[in-house]
Amino acid sequence: MTTQTLTNEFLEKIKAKLEERKTAVEEQLESFAKSDPHQQGNYNSEFPQFGDKEDENASEVAVFESNLSLEETLEQSLEMINRSLKKIADGNYGKCEKCGQVIEPERLEIMPTATKCAPGACKMNHA
Numbered sequence: 001m002t003t004q005t006l007t008n009e010f011l012e013k014i015k016a017k018l019e020e021r022k023t024a025v026e027e028q029l030e031s032f033a034k035s036d037p038h039q040q041g042n043y044n045s046e047f048p049q050f051g052d053k054e055d056e057n058a059s060e061v062a063v064f065e066s067n068l069s070l071e072e073t074l075e076q077s078l079e080m081i082n083r084s085l086k087k088i089a090d091g092n093y094g095k096c097e098k099c100g101q102v103i104e105p106e107r108l109e110i111m112p113t114a115t116k117c118a119p120g121a122c123k124m125n126h127a
């Protein structure tokens with residue numbers, strides 16, 4: 001087992017990357033949803049208003065439904081980003097949740113929210 005440690009410089013770089021992503025995700029969510037004042041990180045899609053005609057109503061429902069699934073995807077990435085930021089703050093960022101070893105920095109650079117080693121690199125041999 002290789003005992004790697006992540007340097008502060010590396011962690012700062014990752015933190016900046018995560019915060020940039022967080023802003024982008026929040027902006028995207030705010031373009032069609034309202035943030036829930038009672039639950040941090042939760043957003044509620046707003047029902048669009050195109051007009052009162054039947055085809056307009058049908059489009060409203062279609063757009064609303066696609067927004068709901070986008071909302072879910074974005075909320076999940078926001079949650080992952082926040083979890084990673086919390087780990088950096090707590091000083092336990094970059095450890096594999098399966099085997100506990102430090103995830104390769106190259107992997108973290110590409111996927112800063114990774115919580116597990118690359119498949120094959122993990123001692124627990126997860127997929």
Ligand SMILES: [Zn+2]
Nearest residue numbers: 096099117122
């Ligand atoms: Zn692992």
